Amino acid sequence: MSRLRIGPAAAYLGVHPVTLRRWANEDRIGFVWVGRERRFDTEVLDAFSGVRPEDGVRREVLYLRVSGSSGQETSLVSQETELRASSRGEVVAVFKDRASGLRENRPGLGRLLAAAAGGEFTVVRVTHEDRLARFGVGWLRMLLSRDGVAVEVLHPKGSAGGREELLADFMALVATFAGRLYGIRSRETRQRLLAEAAGDRP
DSSP states (O other): OOEEOHHHHHHHHTSOHHHHHHHHHTTSSOOEEETTEEEEEHHHHHHHHTBOTTTOOBEEEEEEEESOSSSOHHHHHHHHHHHHHTOOSEEEEEEEEESOTTOSOOHHHHHHHHHHHTTOOSEEEESSHHHHOSSOHHHHHHHHHHTTOEEEESSOSSOSOOHHHHHHHHHHHHHHHHHHHHHHHHHHHHHHHHHHHHHHOO
8 A cells, every 4th residue: 555645646546636635625535644745545546436456446337317207218318328438447237216316215226325235336427416316415425435435426516407307306395394394283283182182071
């Protein structure tokens, strides 16, 4: 294992030092301080790039998602085409979901996490971060990193979702909170009626 300064470490990953510094500031990649300089272990760099030292193989999976339960097939196809064209390893599986990025119980995402736990791949790739989830991507990154899996976003900035998809996700969020609010009110009403009924007993 070698410990590299930021310049050689960035070259090792094939990125600009500014990019690596930003990733370090965002806690996306581990480093240690040596005096006032960051140093990066090559093992950490290998894990971040999705290469496992024991076999040197980069095994990728692709995750594709659209919000609609039907249609939007062209979007799924275009996501897969773009990710395959930019692949730097072996694509071993493709996981797809037709569901809001706010939903936690997505079948495709569930299968992806199970495969990650089984050590079946080293990198999960998406076109945009919000394909993986609208919220909580940091938690997913942390969970996957424990299984030795890196998350790569082809287009790191901006949102993949257009106005219609953002509106659909917003409506799903409102519906979730409305359901919880009505549930709370329903429980309170039941408790009040039971208390009143108990008070009317002789």
